[in-house]
Amino acid sequence: EVQLVQSRAEVKKPGESLKISCEGSGYNFTSYWIGWVRQMPGKGLQLMGIIYPGDSDTRYSPSFQGQVTISADKSISTAYLQWRSLKASDTGIYYCARLTPPTGGDYWGQGTLVTVSS
C-alpha cells in the first residue's frame, strides 16, 4: 500500500528554523516526483516546489524560490521542506504529494500544520 506519512504539527516563533518531513512507503520512492503544497488558512492549494528523489532534481515555484529548501534522502525514502527563518505568514498546512505527469497527485500525505506566532 502506497503511503506518505508526514511529521507532526509544529508551533514556532518568528525567526526560528524548521524542517518537516514526508516519508514514502509501498512504492519505489526514487521514481516519482514529490511535491510540497501549501494551504494557508481558508485558502487554496499552492505548489511550493517539486523534487525527483532519484537524482534530486528540484524545481521551485517562483513565489517560493529562495524562501524554502526542498530536499530528499532516498536512502530513507524521505523528502523534506525547510525554512531558515519563519514568518507569521508561513502559518498553514503543508502537504506532500506523489506527483507524476501521467497520473497527477495520486497519493497525498496527511498534512503538517505549521503555526508561527510570537
Next chain:
Amino acid sequence: SYDLSQPSSVSVSPGQTASITCSGDKLGDKYAFWYQQKSGQSPVLVIYKDTKRPSGIPERFSGSNSGNTATLTISGTQAMDEADYYCQVWDSSVVFGGGTKLTVL
C-alpha cells in the same frame, strides 16, 4: 507563468448535475487533473489525464478538456460531494487553479 481560472463557487441541488470549469490558455493541449478536498482532509485525485477516474472514484465523476476549458462534471450529485475542487496541469511544473467550492443544497 501559466494561470488557471475557476469559479469561486458553484451550487447544485441533490440529484442534479454539477459542472465546474477550469480555464487556461490552450488548456486543451495539456492534460487536466481534478482534486476533491473535503473540509479538514487532504486532497483526493478524482480525474486524471482529462477523463480518467482513479480506482475507487464513483462513476458519477467525469471530465472533459477542449480548447481553453476543462470541465469536471458530477452527475446525480450527492450531499457527500460537497467540497472544494481544484484543477491542475503540468506546465514545466505543477499549476493549480484557485479552487471552486461546491455547495449541495
